[in-house]
Amino acid sequence: MKKSLRQFITLSSLGLVLGLATPVTTIHASDSSEADSQVESTDESESTSQTEEEYAFEKKVTVINNDEEEIGTAHFTEDAEGNVQLHLELSGLEEGEYGMHIHEVGLATAPTFEDAGSHFNPEDVEHGTESETGPHAGDLPNLIVGADGEVDEIIDIPNVTLDPEGENSLQSVDGTTLIIHTEADDYTSQPTGDAGDRQAAAVIFEPQEESEHYQASDDSEMSQEDSESEDTSDEASESDTDSAE
């Protein structure tokens, strides 16, 4: 009994010693861990974007062809300095050189993609890098597709932003669409570079509610699919009127 008591005392005094010692270390520990966690937390918020290479903004969209088949992705990114890039990964294209632009409406209905409108040109200048006042903000270099039909390219887009508050923002009221044409852009012909028809497209940003092009895409799809629920809501509104009477 005595032994165990002594052991207890020894242990508890040891604990005291440790207990005395620990606050000192804890202060250090908590100080450093706080500092660590602060660094970590700032790191974390940065690292979320850091994993995406510090993108301030990004938008990844699916590219479709005239048959509405998915042929790849277009990944738009903007770093903290406002440098916008497009990483284009496509497959199944025919070998060739094709005009490529960002167009001014965020709609792309196959097969023609005509609803994407004209080139994105918020500064109202001429088309093409070889024009006097151009190029359009949405003008891009021709896309070169090799014999394998694959594209894996990073393209700088110098005169736009993904920042909805910024100038020449791709998040414009009418939205924006990436279009790949069937012919090469000659960089001079007005207003389109004589790039032919449209063989592929990717809506980058859809038209916003205040746009005349706004289609409430998801909702309208929903209501088309759920015509039953539309009926019910009609009934509900009818019964509302009934009850109001």
Ligand SMILES: [Cu+2]
């Ligand atoms: Cu175009």
